[in-house]
Amino acid sequence: MNQIGREVEPGLLVVLSGPSGVGKDAVMARLREQRFPIRFAVTATTRRPREGEVHGKDYLFVSQSEFDRMIAEDELMEWAVVHGNRYGVPRAQVREAIQRGEAILIRVDVQGAATIRAKAPESVLIFLEPPSMEVLIARLKARGTETPDELATRIANAREEMKRLPEFDYRVVNPDGGLDEAVDKIKAIIIAEQCRVHRRRVVV
Amino acid sequence: MNQIGREVEPGLLVVLSGPSGVGKDAVMARLREQRFPIRFAVTATTRRPREGEVHGKDYLFVSQSEFDRMIAEDELMEWAVVHGNRYGVPRAQVREAIQRGEAILIRVDVQGAATIRAKAPESVLIFLEPPSMEVLIARLKARGTETPDELATRIANAREEMKRLPEFDYRVVNPDGGLDEAVDKIKAIIIAEQCRVHRRRVVV
Numbered sequence: 001m002n003q004i005g006r007e008v009e010p011g012l013l014v015v016l017s018g019p020s021g022v023g024k025d026a027v028m029a030r031l032r033e034q035r036f037p038i039r040f041a042v043t044a045t046t047r048r049p050r051e052g053e054v055h056g057k058d059y060l061f062v063s064q065s066e067f068d069r070m071i072a073e074d075e076l077m078e079w080a081v082v083h084g085n086r087y088g089v090p091r092a093q094v095r096e097a098i099q100r101g102e103a104i105l106i107r108v109d110v111q112g113a114a115t116i117r118a119k120a121p122e123s124v125l126i127f128l129e130p131p132s133m134e135v136l137i138a139r140l141k142a143r144g145t146e147t148p149d150e151l152a153t154r155i156a157n158a159r160e161e162m163k164r165l166p167e168f169d170y171r172v173v174n175p176d177g178g179l180d181e182a183v184d185k186i187k188a189i190i191i192a193e194q195c196r197v198h199r200r201r202v203v204v
Numbered sequence: 205m206n207q208i209g210r211e212v213e214p215g216l217l218v219v220l221s222g223p224s225g226v227g228k229d230a231v232m233a234r235l236r237e238q239r240f241p242i243r244f245a246v247t248a249t250t251r252r253p254r255e256g257e258v259h260g261k262d263y264l265f266v267s268q269s270e271f272d273r274m275i276a277e278d279e280l281m282e283w284a285v286v287h288g289n290r291y292g293v294p295r296a297q298v299r300e301a302i303q304r305g306e307a308i309l310i311r312v313d314v315q316g317a318a319t320i321r322a323k324a325p326e327s328v329l330i331f332l333e334p335p336s337m338e339v340l341i342a343r344l345k346a347r348g349t350e351t352p353d354e355l356a357t358r359i360a361n362a363r364e365e366m367k368r369l370p371e372f373d374y375r376v377v378n379p380d381g382g383l384d385e386a387v388d389k390i391k392a393i394i395i396a397e398q399c400r401v402h403r404r405r406v407v408v
Contacts, residue, residue, distance in 0.1 A: 127401065170399040185399055192396035195374040195389055197331065 010201045011098030013120055014038070014105045014190055017113035018128030019158035020083070021140040023174040023182070024107050025058070027128060030183045031105070038190060039097045039104040044070060047085035050145055060090070077204060078108070078115035083146075083153055087112065095204045103190060110161040117167065122202045124193050126186060127168035131175050133159065214405045215302030217324055218242070218309045218394055221317035222332030223362035224287070225344040227378040227386070228311045229262070231332060234387045235309070242394060243301045243308040248274060251289035254349055264294070281408065282312070282319035287350075287357055291316065299408045307394060314365040321371065326406040328397050330390060331372035335379050337363065 018024055028040060044060040046067050055061050062070070067086050070076050079088030089106055097104035108116065113125050130136035140146070140154050165171060170189050174182040193199075222228055232244060248264040250271050259265050266274070271290050274280050283292030293310055301308035312320065317329050334340035344350070344358050369375060374393050378386040397403075 126399075165401060168401050170396065171401050172399055185395055188392035188395035189399060191389055191392035192374065195330075195376055195393060197369060197372050197375050 009101045009194070010199050011101050012103035012190070012193055012199070013094065013098060013116075013123040013202045013204065014103065014193070015113045015116050015123050015125045016105060016107045016128060016186065017110050017125065017168070018174075019110065019130070019136060019161040020154045021136055021143060021158060022128045022130050023139070023179065024128055026179055027174070027183055027186060028105070028107050029058075030179060031186070034183070036187055036190075037103075039093075039102055041089055041093055041097075041104055041106040043087055043089055043107065044076070044079075045085060045087045047087075077119065078112050080109060080111050080115070082109050082111070083150060083157070089116070091204060098202050098204050103194065105190075110164050114164065114167055120202050120204055122200050124170070124189070125168040126170045126172060126189060127165050128172055128174050128182065128186075129162070129165065131173055133162070135176060213305045213398070214403050215305050216307035216394070216397055216403070217298065217302060217320075217327040217406045217408065218307065218397070219317045219320050219327050219329045220309060220311045220332060220390065221314050221329065221372070222378075223314065223334070223340060223365040224358045225340055225347065225362060226332045226334050227343070227383065228332055230383055231378070231387055231390060232309070232311050233262075234383060235390070238387070240391055240394075241307075243297075243306055245293055245298055245301075245308055245310040247291055247293055247311065248280070248283075249289055249291045251291075281323065282316050284313060284315050284319070286313050286315070287354060287361070293320070295408060302406050302408050307398065309394075314368050318368065318371055324406050324408055326404050328374070328393070329372040330374045330376060330393060331369050332376055332378050332386065332390075333366070333369065335377055337366070339380060 016024055042060050044062050046062060046064055049061050053059060070088060071079060075090055076088035077091040077094055079086060089108060094104055116123055117125055136158055137155055140151060146154060172182050172185045220228055246264050248266050250266060250268055253265050257263060274292060275283060279294055280292035281295040281298055283290060293312060298308055320327055321329055340362055341359055344355060350358060376386050376389045
């Protein structure tokens with residue numbers, strides 16, 4: 001405790017989510033570029049890397065059997081199948097950050113965000129949303145990394161994911177050509193959460 | 205409602221408080237200088253202007269009889285006697301801003317913040333705190349605008365005010381020589397609150 005009674009900071013668990021294609025990865029990349037002072041949880045996935053993605057930084061690209069092992073040994077905080085690929089958040093890195101009193105950011109699909117909230121009610125959930133469904137669909141098409149069937153599935157899923165906004169604490173629109181605007185708001189949310197008078201300890 | 209169901213923004217009522225001498229006025233002045241997009245409620249007071257303070261901008265400097273009239277006609281959202289002077293927040297400017305869906309910032313003493321919270325539970329309360337009681341006392345002395353008796357009263361009051369931190373939503377330290385750091389955090393809190401998914405209408 002310091003002179004006026006402030007305890008050592010508890011850790012902060014921030015979850016960045018939103019529908020497929022809204023720009024979660026771009027936000028994460030920009031925050032890294034800007035060296036914003038937060039740790040980034042690295043998600044394990046069985047999907048193939050997209051161009052430019054780096055193993056251990058953007059994702060942990062693992063085999064199906066390695067993912068099976070992580071599940072079996074209860075190493076994942078949550079995991080889910082999204083568009084036929086498995087994604088999971090390794091618990092160890094999150095727990096270590098929280099125990100050191102640090103802030104850590106997890107990027108996860110909407111379903112995963114709900115799981116994390118259920119397991120760690122003190123987590124802070126941010127929903128990155130498109131300016132409109134039309135814009136989101138256009139972005140998914142422009143990405144060009146999916147087959148037509150995959151694309152149709154992603155669009156259908158995105159419509160469902162948009163309905164889960166009320167489960168989140170904060171909403172941030174990611175406008176066309178306005179990534180920095182969205183990133184600035186996400187930084188503001190993290191800074192504000194660190195200023196809360198009543199922060200309770202996150203248990204992971 | 206826009207295409208994805210966002211309603212017109214409800215207004216946001218932000219209350220900046222903290223012990224006497226912590227730097228609330230300096231924060232307000234810096235936010236104005238930076239043209240941060242928020243309205244500033246102008247407090248009515250019977251105290252004499254300090255050097256450089258402008259009527260209608262920093263405060264509404266009114267006579268005792270004018271203040272009496274404002275109380276009698278229920279024009280004040282809250283008012284209190286602080287160090288022998290009366291301070292009050294005219295309700296009309298706050299109500300108008302909220303009804304237009306704007307954000308408005310009220311600077312008020314700790315006692316006044318509690319009154320506003322009681323009347324408008326949806327308001328957001330920020331406690332500006334000194335790095336330590338010693339620093340606060342040094343600042344009060346350095347200001348040199350009080351008589352020794354007034355100063356002693358302010359110090360005693362500040363100690364009491366510090367105890368009311370738990371009634372607030374956010375705490376922001378105003379470090380020596382670090383006004384911009386405090387201002388940046390206050391801006392982050394306001395931006396974050398505007399991103400909340402569940403904002404309820406403030407009634408003033």
